[in-house]
Amino acid sequence: MTAVTDHDHHDPTEHADDHDSHDAENAPPLEGLSDSEEAEEKQKVKEDNEKGREEESENRSKKGSEKEKADGSGPPANDASAETPSANGDARARVPSDSGSGAPGGSRTEPEASGVWDDGLIARRVSETDPPTRETVVETRVSSSVSQPVMPLAYDGPLRSRLDALRELVGLSRTRLDSRSLSEAGRVLDEAAARRRLSGQHTVVAIAGATGSGKSQLFNALAGVAISETGVRRPTTAAPIACSWSDGAATLIDRLGIPGRLRRRPLQSAEAEAQLRGLVLIDLPDHDSAAVQHREQVDRVLALVDAVIWVVDPEKYADAVLHERYLRPMAGHAEVMFVVLNQVDRLPGEAADQVLDDLRRLLDEDGIALGEYGEPGATVLALSALTGNGIGELREALGQFVGERGAAVRRISADLDAAAWQLRPVYATGRRTGLSEQARDEFADRLADAVGATAAGQAAERAWLRNANRACGTPWLRLWRWYQDRREPSTGRFAVRAQPDEEATARQRVEQAVRTVAERASAGLPAPWALAVREAAVRGAQGLPEALDELATRAGAPPGRPPRPGWWPVAVLAQASMTVLQILGGLWLVAQIVGAMAPNLGVPVLLMSVGIVGGPGVEWSCRLAARGPARRYGLEAERRLREASAGCGRARVLDPVAAELLRYREVREQFVRVTGARAVVG
Numbered sequence: 001m002t003a004v005t006d007h008d009h010h011d012p013t014e015h016a017d018d019h020d021s022h023d024a025e026n027a028p029p030l031e032g033l034s035d036s037e038e039a040e041e042k043q044k045v046k047e048d049n050e051k052g053r054e055e056e057s058e059n060r061s062k063k064g065s066e067k068e069k070a071d072g073s074g075p076p077a078n079d080a081s082a083e084t085p086s087a088n089g090d091a092r093a094r095v096p097s098d099s100g101s102g103a104p105g106g107s108r109t110e111p112e113a114s115g116v117w118d119d120g121l122i123a124r125r126v127s128e129t130d131p132p133t134r135e136t137v138v139e140t141r142v143s144s145s146v147s148q149p150v151m152p153l154a155y156d157g158p159l160r161s162r163l164d165a166l167r168e169l170v171g172l173s174r175t176r177l178d179s180r181s182l183s184e185a186g187r188v189l190d191e192a193a194a195r196r197r198l199s200g201q202h203t204v205v206a207i208a209g210a211t212g213s214g215k216s217q218l219f220n221a222l223a224g225v226a227i228s229e230t231g232v233r234r235p236t237t238a239a240p241i242a243c244s245w246s247d248g249a250a251t252l253i254d255r256l257g258i259p260g261r262l263r264r265r266p267l268q269s270a271e272a273e274a275q276l277r278g279l280v281l282i283d284l285p286d287h288d289s290a291a292v293q294h295r296e297q298v299d300r301v302l303a304l305v306d307a308v309i310w311v312v313d314p315e316k317y318a319d320a321v322l323h324e325r326y327l328r329p330m331a332g333h334a335e336v337m338f339v340v341l342n343q344v345d346r347l348p349g350e351a352a353d354q355v356l357d358d359l360r361r362l363l364d365e366d367g368i369a370l371g372e373y374g375e376p377g378a379t380v381l382a383l384s385a386l387t388g389n390g391i392g393e394l395r396e397a398l399g400q401f402v403g404e405r406g407a408a409v410r411r412i413s414a415d416l417d418a419a420a421w422q423l424r425p426v427y428a429t430g431r432r433t434g435l436s437e438q439a440r441d442e443f444a445d446r447l448a449d450a451v452g453a454t455a456a457g458q459a460a461e462r463a464w465l466r467n468a469n470r471a472c473g474t475p476w477l478r479l480w481r482w483y484q485d486r487r488e489p490s491t492g493r494f495a496v497r498a499q500p501d502e503e504a505t506a507r508q509r510v511e512q513a514v515r516t517v518a519e520r521a522s523a524g525l526p527a528p529w530a531l532a533v534r535e536a537a538v539r540g541a542q543g544l545p546e547a548l549d550e551l552a553t554r555a556g557a558p559p560g561r562p563p564r565p566g567w568w569p570v571a572v573l574a575q576a577s578m579t580v581l582q583i584l585g586g587l588w589l590v591a592q593i594v595g596a597m598a599p600n601l602g603v604p605v606l607l608m609s610v611g612i613v614g615g616p617g618v619e620w621s622c623r624l625a626a627r628g629p630a631r632r633y634g635l636e637a638e639r640r641l642r643e644a645s646a647g648c649g650r651a652r653v654l655d656p657v658a659a660e661l662l663r664y665r666e667v668r669e670q671f672v673r674v675t676g677a678r679a680v681v682g
Helices: 016-026 035-063 065-071 157-173 179-196 215-223 250-255 270-275 292-302 320-327 331-336 351-365 391-403 407-427 437-451 453-472 475-487 493-522 527-541 544-555 568-593 602-675
Strands: 002-006 136-140 203-209 241-244 279-283 307-312 337-341 379-382
Touching (some): 179 407, 203 215, 307 320, 307 331, 331 337, 379 391, 407 527, 407 602, 437 453, 453 568, 493 527
Parallel strands (some): 203 279
Antiparallel strands (some): 002 136
């Protein structure tokens, strides 16, 4: 890490002997030399170091002469700055010595940090209108191999529940939604998991703004030292620069992809470190930069930081690019957002208040809640990074914001809200969805009509009646019917021609039934789930007509004659008795005619009359008695066929459709959990 301190001027020759002896002792060992040669080499190193310190002292004395005259301070007696060669021959960073330590000439390093920080000065450009500032140097801190213990970020119960629900939601939806619809939800889950593993004691805040808004100047003002380059050349900031107020933030900055040479530490101040401890400030390139890679870096880092400070100026605070591309889409992140109106020193009189009010109006139109009167929302401030007016108020607001240690959780929660809002069209619906009992019954009725359940029942009823007539009818009538059946052909042209027509009509009825039930089941569903329901119905309808035909053959009337009721033997015996009477009466009359018996017409005629009248009477009585059983027999055959067709349709169409609807209910419940709402799933 790097530390920043005032460029004090010291006497380069003071305590030179101490430094020389220190350099000589720390010089790298020289192998293969005798004692005298080794002493000569050490003396050369000592002379070279002394010469370099004299040249450096002359350069620094020239640069700091004006400051010494203005401050009236001379070179401290016990403060020296020196460069000593390290074991690998590289020059170490310059570090200030402790004037009050009582160890003259002894150099002191800053506390070691966990991250690796680059050394060297960052040039800054000061415009002609800038006031004279204290000249500073950015010092390199010696990296430490022992990292500080970092407490990971902890999510509360509601946030963990929402993240788990979103993870379950994505898992249930992968086969129903395209990857583009779930990309933002997946990104939120990945970033939430990555952020949770990192430090919970640090808050990463990015400073973003347009070209010339003064964000780098504000960055330097908060750091107390010129770290980020400022000037009239555009774009000035070409890459994100990080500044951390405490150790342990190296992994957070690594996540942002900021290299070690662009990591700095602010001006060492006990008050500033206590107020902003845990803050990691990022200076971003211009979001409206002409360089595409700069805008890409801004978008990438903004998706990873915990909070953002939007810096606007009186000229571009209403810029459409800022509001339409950033502020409006990030309206849900108002609680982790600062909007700073910079350069108010350029506005005369009450113009600053008028511009600030207009900025508040634009933010309200963007849907950004303003944190006023104790309500959660964005913090809106007016300041001047050039004059320092308002910097203290912003620093105080940042200190309170960072001290709460809740920015990361609020950012993840806002990302969840944004992802849920994007997923709302594919999960939310204002109608009650599903298949009603009426729709199921109508589908079963359509399949029963297609398979001919009613006709099959009527045919079974006629068969039962026909069997009853044959069993209970007169022998003469049954003989006549047998003769008619023998004369009529078994098949005809009408029956042969009607068979394909009936099959085509049945198939059309099945397809129409499937389309109807699919439309009713998908009514009110979001487009992806409605499509999934219709596809499930279409897949199930494949082969359904053939399966129904097979069921009609198996589940129709049983082969052979219908079963007979218990009274059929009595009816058959009665019909046989009537026939016997007819035959007996007829034979009696014939015997009387031929003279075999005495003439007596009364008894044979009576017997024949009883038989002739009783036979049809018995047949008519049996027909009346057979209507009830025949009707029940036909209804039973129709019921069996209806149940068989309904079962086939349920297994092939309704169950897959119901499975899709159940999956939608599950993802709908998870979506409600993601939104954090307690709603009844329709």
